[in-house]
Amino acid sequence: MTPREILARHGSSFHLASRFLRPVDARDIAILYAACRLIDDLADEETGRADDIQRLLDGLRRHSPEAIPVEGFAEMAIRRQLNLAPLVTLTESACREARAPTCIASEAELLDYCYAVAGTVGEMMCPLLGADPHRGRDAAVSLGIAMQMTNIARDVLEDARQERRYLPADWVDGLTPAAIAAAEPPHRHHVSTAIRRLVELGEQHYQRAESGFALIPLRNRQAIRIATRLYRAIGLRVVDQDCQYWLGRVSLSHSERARLAFGTLAGLMREPARPAP
Template sequence: MARERLLAPSRILRTTPRQVGGGRQREVLVEKARESIARGSKSFSFASSLFDRSTREKVWLLYAWCRRCDDVADGQDHGGKLSQQSNNVSRVKGIRALTHRALEGQPTAEIAFDAFGQVAMEARITQGLADDVIDGFALDAEEWRPRSEADMMRYCYHVAGAVGVMMALVMGISPDEDETLDRACDLGLAFQLNNIARDIYEDDAAGRCYLPVEWLVEEDIPPGQHMKPAYREKLVKLVAKMLDMAEDHEAAARYGARNLSFRQRWAVLSAANIYGAIGREVRKRGGNAWDHRVHISKAAKARHVTRAFTQALLPAKEPKYYPEWTRTLLQKHAKA
C-alpha cells in the first residue's frame, strides 16, 4: 500500500526560530517607542529624559507596550475619550496572546508588543508579571467594581503596582531584591490612587467607578450617585482617605529610591513629585476638584524636577511606618 504523501517534505518543516523583538531592529523599536511616549504621556516622557540612555530606551520600550495594551483594551489611540465598549473580553484575550507570543520571541505584527519582547528579554521581565498587568485590563473588560478596599488595592496593583516592579527591573534591579521591588510597587500604587482621585468624573461618565462599594455604603452614598452635588461633601471625605493612602505609599517609595543610581533616583523622585502634585491639587480643590481636570503645567513640572535633583542628593528619610497594602499581600489577593 502506497504511503500517504505529505503536503511538504518533512525535512523542510521547521519551527519558527526565536526572534527577540519580533525580528525587528532594536533601533526601530526604540524610535517608535520614543514617539509613543512623547505622544501619550508628557509627564512620563519628561521624567524618562533624566535616565541614562540605556535605561531611558528600555523605559520607552516598556511604556509602548503599556500604552498599546491600554488603547486596545479601551478602544483608544494614546488615551483620550473611551470608544463604544464592545468585545472587551476578546480584546484582552488578544492582548494576552500577543504578549505571550512576544515573550516567546515570535513576531506579533504589532510593534509595541515586539518592543515588549525586546525589553522583557533585556530586563528579565517574566510572563507572570506581564499577566499581572493584563489581569487589570481583564477586570475592566468584565465591568468589575471594587467592593472592598482590598479589591481597590488589588486593582491598583494590577494596573500600576506591577508596572512599577517592571520599571525597577528595567533600571537593573535584580528580581531577588525584594525590598527595592516592594518600594517600586508602592510608587505605582501611589500613582494609581492619585489617578483614581483625579479621574472620578471621567470614570463616572464612562460608567466606571473605582471607589469601594463598602466606602460608599459607610457614607450613605447610593451606588452610581457619588457625583451628585448632594453627596459632594461626602465624596471629598472619601477621596481624602484615598489620598492619605497614596501619600503613605509615596513616602515608602521615596525611601526605596535610595537603592538606585543618582540619575535613576532623580528620575523616580521627579515622577513622584509630579504625580504626587496631582493628588495634592485634588485635595486642595476640595469639592471643586472635578469641575475641571487637574493637570500639572510645564513650569510646575520643571520645578518638581529641579526639587527632585536636590532630594536625590540628600539622605533618604525612612517612613515611621509602612503602608498596610504590601506587594506580597496584593499578589496573594490577585491569585485568590
C-alpha cells in the same frame, strides 16, 4: 507612533522624568510604557476589545513576548530577561475591564486592582532602573499603587461618566457611577471625603516606596524621584482644591512641572550614592 512618542503624548510626567534616565534605560522603559499603554487602551475603548486582549494574554501565558505588538518589545524583554508574570496580571485585569466597567466594592479590592494595573508596572520597571528586583520589588509595587491612587483621585468624574467607580462602594455609601457623575449636592460630600481618604492612602504607599530609592543608581534615581514628585503633587492639589471632583480633573502646568523637577534635582545633590549591593 514610536514608544518615545507614545510616552510623550500620554505620559507627560514620565516623559519629563525620562530625560534624566540613562539613554538605554530610557529607551527600554519607553518600550515598556508603550506596551502597558496598548493594553490599557484596548480595555478603555468603547467596544471593549476583549478578544484582542485575550489573544495578547494567551501569548503572554505561553511566555511569548512577541505577543505584544510594540516596536522593540520582544527584543527588550529577551535582552533584559523581563519577568512577564506581572504583565500577565496586568493583561488579565484589562480583559476584565474590557468585558464590564469596573466598580470597586471595598478597600481590599481597590488594593488588588491598583496592584494589577500599576503595581505590576512598578515591578517590571524595577530592574530596568538598575535596582535589584528582589530587594526593590516591594517598594516598586508600592510606588505603582500610589501613582494609580493618584490617577483615580484625579479622574473620578471622567471615570464615572464611563460607568466606572474605582472609589470603594463602602467609602461612598454605595453611590453608583451615574450618581457620582451627576454630582448632586447631597452626594458630593461622600465622594469628596472618599477622594481625600484615597489620597491619604496613596501617601502611605509613596512613603513606603521611598525605602527603595537608594537601591537605584543615582542618575536613574533622580528620574524616578522626579516622576514621583510630579504624581504626588497632583494628588496633593486635588486635596488643596477640596476634592471638588465635579469641577473636572486637576493638572500641573508645564512651568509647575519644570519647577518641581529642578527642585527635586537640587535635593538629590545632597543624597549619598547608592550603597554597594
